[in-house]
Amino acid sequence: VRRFLDRFHAQGVFWRQVLRWAVLNVPIWLEPAVMALWALIFLLWGPGRRGVMRNLSAILPRSSPVMNFLRVYRVFWNFAWTIADNVRFKELRVVPDWEFEGLEHFEELQSRPGGAIILTAHMGSYDLAAQLFAETSSRQIVMVRAPETDAATRRFEEDLDARTRAAGLTIDFSTRANELALDLLHALRNGEIVAIQGDRVTPGIAALPATLFGKTTMLPAGPFALAMAARVPIYPLFVIRLGRRRYRLYTAPPLEVVRTRDRGEAFARAATQWSEELERVVRAGWQQWFEFRPFSEELAA
Amino acid sequence: VKLVRGRADARFMPSRFHFAIFRLGAFVRLRSAKPQPQRGLLLAVDRHQTAREHYLAALWYVGSAACFASELLSIPIALAAVVVLASFQLLLCVIGLARRNQNNIRAQSIFMMALLAGGAAYYAFAKTWIRFAAWQVLAVMALNALCALILFFLRGSIARAEASLSAA
Numbered sequence: 001v002r003r004f005l006d007r008f009h010a011q012g013v014f015w016r017q018v019l020r021w022a023v024l025n026v027p028i029w030l031e032p033a034v035m036a037l038w039a040l041i042f043l044l045w046g047p048g049r050r051g052v053m054r055n056l057s058a059i060l061p062r063s064s065p066v067m068n069f070l071r072v073y074r075v076f077w078n079f080a081w082t083i084a085d086n087v088r089f090k091e092l093r094v095v096p097d098w099e100f101e102g103l104e105h106f107e108e109l110q111s112r113p114g115g116a117i118i119l120t121a122h123m124g125s126y127d128l129a130a131q132l133f134a135e136t137s138s139r140q141i142v143m144v145r146a147p148e149t150d151a152a153t154r155r156f157e158e159d160l161d162a163r164t165r166a167a168g169l170t171i172d173f174s175t176r177a178n179e180l181a182l183d184l185l186h187a188l189r190n191g192e193i194v195a196i197q198g199d200r201v202t203p204g205i206a207a208l209p210a211t212l213f214g215k216t217t218m219l220p221a222g223p224f225a226l227a228m229a230a231r232v233p234i235y236p237l238f239v240i241r242l243g244r245r246r247y248r249l250y251t252a253p254p255l256e257v258v259r260t261r262d263r264g265e266a267f268a269r270a271a272t273q274w275s276e277e278l279e280r281v282v283r284a285g286w287q288q289w290f291e292f293r294p295f296s297e298e299l300a301a
Numbered sequence: 302v303k304l305v306r307g308r309a310d311a312r313f314m315p316s317r318f319h320f321a322i323f324r325l326g327a328f329v330r331l332r333s334a335k336p337q338p339q340r341g342l343l344l345a346v347d348r349h350q351t352a353r354e355h356y357l358a359a360l361w362y363v364g365s366a367a368c369f370a371s372e373l374l375s376i377p378i379a380l381a382a383v384v385v386l387a388s389f390q391l392l393l394c395v396i397g398l399a400r401r402n403q404n405n406i407r408a409q410s411i412f413m414m415a416l417l418a419g420g421a422a423y424y425a426f427a428k429t430w431i432r433f434a435a436w437q438v439l440a441v442m443a444l445n446a447l448c449a450l451i452l453f454f455l456r457g458s459i460a461r462a463e464a465s466l467s468a469a
Contacts, residue, residue: 021397024397024406025409026393026406026409027406028349028355028406028410029320029349029358029359029362029410030389030410031355031359032360033359033360033362033386033389034390036386037390094347095304095347096345097342097343098342099342100340100341103340243352244352245345245349245350245352
């Protein structure tokens with residue numbers, strides 16, 4: 001009975017199946033109405049709602065709880081569209097419109113001879129961007145992501161990925177930290193691009209302290225250690241949803257993690273640069289930062 | 302996937318619109334639009350790409366269906382809109398569960414539009430205000446059919462205009 005009920009948990013496989021079914025069945029011109037209803041239903045997810053509200057209280061310090069409650073709806077609305085766009089691309093190969101900001105950095109990333117790290121956040125449709133990048137570029141890309149906690153959901157996602165993944169894209173999971181680090185180092189030295197989400201720490205992986213919106217938080221240390229070991233630049237890259245089937249791909253100037261005698265100092269400097277960039281982008285795009293848990297212990301308390 | 306690179310005026314390509322009314326409107330805009338080069342822009346050519354058209358269509362459909370549900374169930378329109386939104390999910394199951402794991406979007410679109418047209422035909426000769434809601438649905442559908450006919454005769458010009466954008 002418990003295994004059956006787990007399907008209906010927020011991370012459960014039932015919702016992924018419903019989403020896939022909806023993508024294959026909802027008339028496209030009726031979608032806005034369906035999205036509006038489902039974003040409202042998402043509001044019933046207490047932990048997610050409270051997590052976003054706490055994060056918003058730090059991002060927009062002068063905001064009221066009532067306004068933040070309404071803003072949560074906007075976050076869930078964007079989330080619903082984003083995950084639907086992602087599944088639609090996988091199932092029906094429908095792509096959205098793209099605008100590029102920082103195009104010179106993006107072109108440099110694509111054309112530079114060696115490997116590089118893309119550091120991104122849980123914003124917009126990062127999955128979709130990685131797929132598109134792999135399909136439109138000759139470069140191999142390795143996307144690192146946190147695995148699904150629910151076993152059935154993990155199987156569902158792996159099956160979907162196996163059926164639909166672009167040829168140049170490899171997906172790896174951040175749980176097997178030690179072996180993964182060696183694999184990624186090898187990939188970077190082979191001139192591949194490694195995409196990592198740098199705004200959330202998975203339990204069991206190394207983290208660096210940082211400050212985000214005036215609160216202490218932890219950021220994954222892996223990207224910076226990898227950049228130093230492989231001597232490759234880090235390109236902060238964000239996928240920002242502009243509207244229905246419209247995204248902006250913003251590429252910031254690359255960060256260099258220079259190898260010095262004091263590794264800790266070099267990491268701290270890089271983490272500060274990254275957290276400043278992340279803060280700037282999230283402040284402007286709070287409505288699509290899909291961080292459903294408080295990003296800081298101070299906010300969770 | 303067909304993509305147009307670096308041309309902002311490609312937003313008005315009729316192929317990016319779904320309903321004939323909007324496709325015809327887009328073609329008129331496209332003919333009067335000047336070339337707008339925009340670096341770093343990638344537009345997908347898909348008939349469901351435009352936001353305004355789809356938000357308007359959803360609003361029109363839900364609004365019209367809510368009017369019919371309000372009359373049928375004798376409830377306020379606001380409540381009827383909620384009922385309509387919830388009942389969509391159930392109606393979609395009719396085809397969705399019969400044809401699992403298939404792309405049913407076209408079949409569902411036809412089914413849902415047929416339901417609205419059926420409702421409009423049923424209420425068109427009612428004695429209450431609902432007949433106005435019914436007639437506007439029928440009028441919009443007739444206008445769309447007329448636009449589809451005009452587009453059929455313009456298909457050569459549309460193809461040439463779109464080809465020039467795709468080639469640019």
